[in-house]
Amino acid sequence: xxxxxxxxxxxxxxxxxxxxxxxxxxxxxxxxxxxxxxxxxxxxxxxxxxxxxxxxxxxxxxxxxxxxxxxxxxxxxxxxxxxxxxxxxxxxxxxxxxxxxxxxxxxxxxxxxxxxxxxxxxxxxxxxxxxxxxxxxxxxxxxxxxxxxxxxxxxxxxxxxxxxxxxxxxxxxxxxxxxxxxxxxxxxxxxxxxxxxxxxxxxxxxxxxxxxxxxxxxxxxxxxxxxxxxxxxxxxxxxxxxxxxxxxxxxxxxxxxxxxxxxxxxxxxxxxxxxxxxxxxxxxxxxxxxxxxxxxxxxxxxxxxxxxxxxxxxxxxxxxxxxxxxxxxxxxxxxxxxxxxxxxxxxxxxxxxxxxxxxxxxxxxxxxxxxxxxxxxxxxxxxxxxxxxxxxxxxxxxxxxxxxxxxxxxxxxxxxxxxxxxxxxxxxxxxxxxxxxxxxxxxxxxxxxxxxxxxxxxxxxxxxxxx
Numbered sequence: 001x002x003x004x005x006x007x008x009x010x011x012x013x014x015x016x017x018x019x020x021x022x023x024x025x026x027x028x029x030x031x032x033x034x035x036x037x038x039x040x041x042x043x044x045x046x047x048x049x050x051x052x053x054x055x056x057x058x059x060x061x062x063x064x065x066x067x068x069x070x071x072x073x074x075x076x077x078x079x080x081x082x083x084x085x086x087x088x089x090x091x092x093x094x095x096x097x098x099x100x101x102x103x104x105x106x107x108x109x110x111x112x113x114x115x116x117x118x119x120x121x122x123x124x125x126x127x128x129x130x131x132x133x134x135x136x137x138x139x140x141x142x143x144x145x146x147x148x149x150x151x152x153x154x155x156x157x158x159x160x161x162x163x164x165x166x167x168x169x170x171x172x173x174x175x176x177x178x179x180x181x182x183x184x185x186x187x188x189x190x191x192x193x194x195x196x197x198x199x200x201x202x203x204x205x206x207x208x209x210x211x212x213x214x215x216x217x218x219x220x221x222x223x224x225x226x227x228x229x230x231x232x233x234x235x236x237x238x239x240x241x242x243x244x245x246x247x248x249x250x251x252x253x254x255x256x257x258x259x260x261x262x263x264x265x266x267x268x269x270x271x272x273x274x275x276x277x278x279x280x281x282x283x284x285x286x287x288x289x290x291x292x293x294x295x296x297x298x299x300x301x302x303x304x305x306x307x308x309x310x311x312x313x314x315x316x317x318x319x320x321x322x323x324x325x326x327x328x329x330x331x332x333x334x335x336x337x338x339x340x341x342x343x344x345x346x347x348x349x350x351x352x353x354x355x356x357x358x359x360x361x362x363x364x365x366x367x368x369x370x371x372x373x374x375x376x377x378x379x380x381x382x383x384x385x386x387x388x389x390x391x392x393x394x395x396x397x398x399x400x401x402x403x404x405x406x407x408x409x410x411x412x413x414x415x416x417x418x419x420x421x422x423x424x425x426x427x428x429x430x431x432x433x434x435x436x437x438x439x440x441x442x443x444x445x446x447x448x449x450x451x452x453x454x455x456x457x458x459x460x461x462x463x464x465x466x467x
Contacts, residue, residue, distance in 0.1 A: 029151035033236035033281065034218050035209045040241075055088050056321040057461050058097040058312075062295060063105025063328050065224075065288035067432040070104035070330035072128050072441045076448020077328050077414060078112060079120055084452060086462040092452075093117055097323075098183040098311070100294035102287040104434070105328070106186045106223040109294075110216055111167065113176045113184030127167050128441045132434035135162045136229075152231030156221065159230065159434075164217035173199060173219060174212030183311065185297025187287035188222040191232060193269035195262070196296035197222075197284055202304055206250075206270040207235060207282075208242035222284040224434075232283035239274045246270060249303050260369075263303055266296075293327050295370045302373065308380035317381050318388070318396035322408050324461050325374060327367070328448070329415035332428045371411055378409035412457040416447065419454075423447055 059081070063074040081092035101109025107127060112119045135158045137144055147153045164170055176184045186199040197203060199219045204211035222233035253259040253267040272279045287294065301311045309317035336353075338344030345353045385393070386404035393402060416424040427447050430440050452458060 029147055029153075029155060029231045031156040031231050031234045033234045034156070035204070035207065035214050035235050037238040037241040038204075038208050038210050053095050053097050053316070055086070055090055055095060056319055057086070057095055058316065058320055058323050059092060059095045059461075060298070060323065060325040061096060061099040061109070061328065062293050062325070063099070063101040063109050064294070064330050065103030065105055065286065065292050066330040066332075067104040067224075067434050068128060068132070068436045068441065069427075069430045069432060069444060070102075070328075071107045072124075072436070072444035073330040073416075073427070073448045074101075074105050074108040074328050075120070075123055075128060076445035076450075077326070077452055078108070078448075079445065080449040080452025081458075082117065082120060083449070084458065084462055092458065092462055096182050097316075098185070098298070100185040100187060100297045101220075101223065102187045102292055102294040103224040103226075104432075105294065105330070106220050106287065107163075107167070109184055110176070110186060110220050113181060114168065114171055114216065116181060124441065124445070128436075128445075129438050130166065130435075132159065132162060132166075134435075135159070136434075148228040152225075152227070153229055155231040156218065156233065159224070160215070160217045160221035160233075163220055164215060168216045168220075171216045172212060173214045173216055175216065177212065183297075183301075185294060186219045186223050187291055187294045187296055188219070188225070188233070188284040189287055189289040189291075190269055191227075191283045191285050191289075192279070193265065193272065194290070195265045195269045196287070196290040196300075197282070198297045198300055200297065200300070202247065202300060203270070203273075205244070206246060206273040208238040208240075208274075209235070223287040225285045227285050227289075230285070232285045235282040235284065237273045237276065237279055237281070239276055246274065247304055253303055259303070263299065266300065267303075292331070293329065293367065293370075295327075295367075298325075299370070299373055302377055308384040312381070315396045318385060318393055318398050318402075321406055322410065322461050323378075324457060325409070325411045326455075326458065327411065327413045329413055330444075331415070332432075333417070367413075374409050374411055378407065381409075382407055410457060410461075412455055414448070414451045414455060418451055419447055423450070 061074075061077070064070055066073075078093060081096070084092040086092070099109045099112060101107070108123065111123050111127070136154050137147075137158070144153045188197045188199070189195070190197040199211070199214070199222075201211060204214070218233060221230070225231070225233055250267040250270050253263050254271065256264070259267075273282070290296070298311075305311060307314070312320070336345065336349055338349055344350075382405055385407065388396075388404065393404070416427045419427070427444060430436065430444065
C-alpha cells in the first residue's frame with residue numbers, strides 16, 4: 001500500500017562504494033533529540049480533518065523526493081495551479097486540501113503549508129536559487145568516510161540550522177496546523193522499524209511527544225537525511241508522560257492481514273514507541289527510502305479515520321463532486337552508458353543499478369496499490385452519502401440537484417515524461433543536489449507550469465466546477 005523509493009546522491013553513493021573496501025573505527029555520530037514530552041493532561045491525538053475548500057472540487061498534492069530538482073518542479077506546479085482559474089473564479093491553488101512532501105519535495109510542501117499562496121512570492125529567492133549546501137561537508141575523503149561510517153557526515157548543526165535560519169524563520173510544526181490551511185504531511189523513514197514516519201498527530205501521539213513545538217526545519221531535514229551524507233534525525237519516546245491509549249485502529253491493523261503488510265508494520269512500530277524496553281529513540285532518515293511519493297500520510301489518515309469520509313469533513317464529503325490526487329514526480333529515468341556496451345555495470349554503477357532496480361519496481365507496484373486505496377475511499381464516501389436522508393444531506397450543504405453517487409476520486413501523475421521529449425531530456429539531466437544553477441531552477445519551474453497546463457485530468461476538473 002505504500003510506495004518505496006530513494007535516490008542516494010552520487011556523493012553519498014561514492015562514500016558507500018569506498019566504504020566497502022575500508023574499515024574505519026571511531027565514535028558514533030549522533031543528533032540529540034529536539035522533541036519534548038507532550039503537555040501534562042494532553043488528550044489522545046488523532047488525524048485532523050482536511051480544511052473545507054470552497055466549491056465541489058478539491059485537490060491533494062504529493063511532492064516526490066529529488067533535492068532542489070524536486071522542490072523547484074513542485075514549485076512550478078504550484079504556480080501552474082495558481083494560474084489555472086475555474087468557472088467559479090477560484091484558482092486551482094484555492095482547491096488544495098492537503099499536500100504531502102518527501103525529501104526535496106518536503107521543502108516546498110512545508111513552505112506552502114506555512115505561508116499559503118504567499119509562498120510563491122519568495123520561495124525561489126529564499127531557497128531554490130540559494131546554495132543550501134553551503135554549510136555541508138561534501139568532500140569525498142577519508143575524514144568524511146570515517147564520519148559516514150560512524151553514523152553520517154552532516155549533523156543537525158548543518159542543514160536543519162540552515163533551513164531554520166534562511167527559510168522557515170524558526171517555525172514549528174504547530175504553525176502548519178492552522179484550520180484554514182491544507183493538511184501538510186512531512187514524510188521521513190524510521191530506520192529501525194523500516195517503516196514510513198509521518199510527522200503527524202498520530203505518530204507524535206504514539207511518542208507521547210509535543211508535535212506543535214517541534215521545529216519545522218528538523219522535520220524537513222529528517223525527510224531529506226540521505227544515509228551516510230547526513231546523521232539520522234533522532235526523536236525520543238516519552239511513554240511515562242502520557243496515559244492516553246493508542247488509537248484503536250493500531251491494534252486492529254497490527255493483526256489484520258487485509259490491512260496490508262506495510263500498514264501492519266506501521267501499527268506495530270507505533271506500539272513499540274510506547275514500550276521503553278523496545279524503543280527509546282527513533283532514528284529518522286530520507287523519506288524516499290520508504291515512500292518517495294509521500295502517499296503514507298493519507299493511507300495512515302484513512303486507517304485512523306473514525307468515519308468513512310475522513311479525513312474529509314462531513315460537509316465537504318457531501319459537497320464534493322471530484323477529488324483529484326496529483327502526484328508530482330521529479331524522478332529521473334535510468335542513467336549511464338553501460339546498457340550500450342558489453343562490459344558493466346561495475347563499482348558504483350553496479351551499486352546504483354541494484355538500488356534503483358529494487359526501488360523503481362517497488363514504486364510502480366506501490367503507486368498501483370495506492371490507486372486501489374483511493375478507490376476504496378471513494379466507495380466508502382459514496383456509500384455513506386447514499387445512506388443519508390434528504391434532510392441530513394441538506395444539513396451538510398447538498399443543493400437541489402445533488403446526487404449521492406455523483407462523486408469521483410481520481411489520481412494524476414505529473415512527471416518529466418509527460419512533457420515534450422526535449423524538455424523531459426533537459427530536466428532529467430539535472431542532478432539530485434541542494435544547489436543548482438539558476439537556469440536549471442527556472443527550467444524546472446517552467447516545466448512544472450507547463451505540466452499543469454497540459455494535464456487533461458486537472459483541466460477537466462477545473463472546467464467542470466459548478467458555481
